[in-house]
Amino acid sequence: MKKWHGELIKTAFTKEQFPPERYPEIAFAGRSNVGKSSLINVLLGTKIAKVSSNPGKTRSINFYMVEAKSKFYLVDLPGFGYAKRDKGERNKWAKLIDFYSKNRSSLLLIVHLVDFRHGFLENDIILQNWMSSQGLQSLVVFTKVDKVPTTKRLSFLKKYAGQMPPESFGPLCVSSVNKTGVEELKSFLINYIDSTLEEKAKDLGFSIKN
Numbered sequence: 001m002k003k004w005h006g007e008l009i010k011t012a013f014t015k016e017q018f019p020p021e022r023y024p025e026i027a028f029a030g031r032s033n034v035g036k037s038s039l040i041n042v043l044l045g046t047k048i049a050k051v052s053s054n055p056g057k058t059r060s061i062n063f064y065m066v067e068a069k070s071k072f073y074l075v076d077l078p079g080f081g082y083a084k085r086d087k088g089e090r091n092k093w094a095k096l097i098d099f100y101s102k103n104r105s106s107l108l109l110i111v112h113l114v115d116f117r118h119g120f121l122e123n124d125i126i127l128q129n130w131m132s133s134q135g136l137q138s139l140v141v142f143t144k145v146d147k148v149p150t151t152k153r154l155s156f157l158k159k160y161a162g163q164m165p166p167e168s169f170g171p172l173c174v175s176s177v178n179k180t181g182v183e184e185l186k187s188f189l190i191n192y193i194d195s196t197l198e199e200k201a202k203d204l205g206f207s208i209k210n
């Protein structure tokens with residue numbers, strides 16, 4: 001697939017700092033340290049998002065404008081479940097993420113990243129329940145698959161299959177280290193944006209197909 005070009009448009013600590021809803025948005029959510037920012041870097045082919053081995057690195061909602069087949073925003077959300085931040089700060093993030101996802105009509109999909117080694121933990125289940133209560137569409141992406149030997153991957157997938165929320169897409173498996181699954185993820189996202197926009201246009205009574 002064609003290379004994606006990305007640019008950091010906005011770092012938002014408050015809702016007033018969100019950019020206008022001009023393009024479709026795909027948000028990356030998941031526990032701290034699961035590899036959200038690393039995957040954004042791999043998708044964009046540049047070290048644009050800050051990555052750290054210490055959980056809790058991304059503390060703002062970061063909007064990246066992507067120029068691919070169509071233009072859209074990739075949105076890097078602060079990780080959740082990081083106990084070392086103080087409660088006040090964690091509540092502030094939770095409120096900001098909650099506000100973002102409830103009020104963003106341009107938000108098409110949440111990519112829920114889950115560490116392949118650990119599978120769905122308590123916080124992931126809370127996130128899934130919350131997304132389905134909000135009617136948010138999600139795609140499950142297992143990260144860091146390079147950390148699991150190839151011979152064990154199928155049994156891990158079988159183990160997690162029963163925990164997949166029925167209404168979400170996926171799972172896809174990726175590694176930001178050796179780029180496993182990255183092209184597949186890119187294709188999924190482009191096709192998803194195209195078909196969702198086409199559907200929305202149809203609802204409005206016109207076609208956007210070339």
Ligand SMILES: Nc1nc2c(ncn2[C@@H]2O[C@H](COP(=O)(O)OP(=O)(O)OP(=O)(O)O)[C@@H](O)[C@H]2O)c(=O)[nH]1
Pocket residue numbers: 030031032033034035036037038039050051052053054055056057058059077078079080143144145146147174175176177178
């Ligand atoms: N082996 C391996 N390590 C990875 C992979 N993706 C990320 N990492 C490492 O995991 C750590 C956390 O990565 P980040 O991308 O900062 O994680 P994050 O989800 O953005 O974390 P927060 O911003 O704290 O929410 C870093 O040390 C990365 O180098 C992967 O696919 N394989």
Ligand SMILES: [Mg+2]
Pocket residue numbers: 036037038050051057058076079
């Ligand atoms: Mg991050």
